[in-house]
Amino acid sequence: MINFNWNNRSEVNKFKEVENNYVQMINDLNPSLVVDVGCGRNRFKGRINNLIGFDISDTSKGDFIDDLLNVTYDNVDAVLCEGVLHFDKIEKRFKHILEWVRPGGLIVMRVNIDSGFWSMKKIKTFEKQYCLENPPLYKNINYMISPAINGEGRRVQWIWKTQQ
Ligand SMILES: C[S@@+](CC[C@H](N)C(=O)[O-])C[C@H]1O[C@@H](n2cnc3c(N)ncnc32)[C@H](O)[C@@H]1O
Numbered sequence: 001m002i003n004f005n006w007n008n009r010s011e012v013n014k015f016k017e018v019e020n021n022y023v024q025m026i027n028d029l030n031p032s033l034v035v036d037v038g039c040g041r042n043r044f045k046g047r048i049n050n051l052i053g054f055d056i057s058d059t060s061k062g063d064f065i066d067d068l069l070n071v072t073y074d075n076v077d078a079v080l081c082e083g084v085l086h087f088d089k090i091e092k093r094f095k096h097i098l099e100w101v102r103p104g105g106l107i108v109m110r111v112n113i114d115s116g117f118w119s120m121k122k123i124k125t126f127e128k129q130y131c132l133e134n135p136p137l138y139k140n141i142n143y144m145i146s147p148a149i150n151g152e153g154r155r156v157q158w159i160w161k162t163q164q
Contacts, residue, residue, distance in 0.1 A: 015146070018138040022108055022159060023047050025135075029106070031077035037068050037097060038084030048078075068093060073100035082110035083155070090117050098130060104164040106135075113145070114153030123158070132160040 023044065026034055031050050036042065039053025042061040054071065055062035068084070069092075079101055085093055101107060111118045120143070127134060136142050137159055144157045 015144075018141065018144060018157075021138040022106075025159075026078045026106060026108075029077050033073070033076050034078045034080070035073060035076050035100065036080040036082075037071075038081065039063075040083075044080060048080075069096055075102040076100040076105060077102060078106040078108070080108045082108065082157070083112075085109075086112045086115045087117070094126070095130075098162070101162050103162055105162050107132075107160045107162070108157070109160060110155055110157040112153040113156045114148065118156070120156070123156070127160070130160075131163050133163075135159050135161050 026048050031048070034044075034048050034051040036044050036048075036051055036053035039045075039055050039062050040057075040060055042053035042055075042063070044051055045053055045061075045063075052063050053061070054064045054066055054068075056065065056067045058065050069089075079097055081094075081097055097107070113119060123143075126132065134142050137144055137157065142158060146155045146157070148154050
């Protein structure tokens with residue numbers, strides 16, 4: 001586990017390295033389909049191959065606009081779910097997303113660990129319950145914790161891999 005400090009430039013650079021690493025991991029799957037759910041600015045478009053980003057907000061830069069619960073996919077190689085499952089219906093939404101992913105596919109998660117729902121214990125419970133592996137995000141880092149911005153709560157990021 002690593003804690004990041006946004007005020008320290010070398011740590012911010014490390015954060016970028018971590019992101020570049022999972023972008024590479026996903027591209028190394030030679031993916032036919034990657035979904036960025038709640039994509040916001042759609043920042044992975046053009047960096048990850050065959051990526052579709054969508055978002056519920058019409059101010060986003062999604063390829064289309066919809067609530068994730070209305071969206072169905074099959075056999076997705078990787079899903080990015082960053083900053084989306086923070087508040088209500090978390091498990092229902094997570095289970096819905098998990099159904100899209102092919103066996104051995106990846107899910108990049110980022111959550112607010114101070115939102116009241118998530119905790120490291122909860123993450124481990126989900127891992128067990130849904131038979132998920134936890135490959136490193138970068139080198140030997142499995143979980144990356146970044147501090148609260150504007151007092152909104154710490155963010156934790158990690159990768160889950162579904163069973164083969
Ligand atoms: C904190 S932003 C993160 C944006 C992007 N994933 C990123 O990391 O830069 C959360 C995004 O999730 C979207 N979102 C929240 N609930 C959603 C839902 N049910 N279906 C689709 N998008 C949703 C919001 O509109 C918002 O753009």
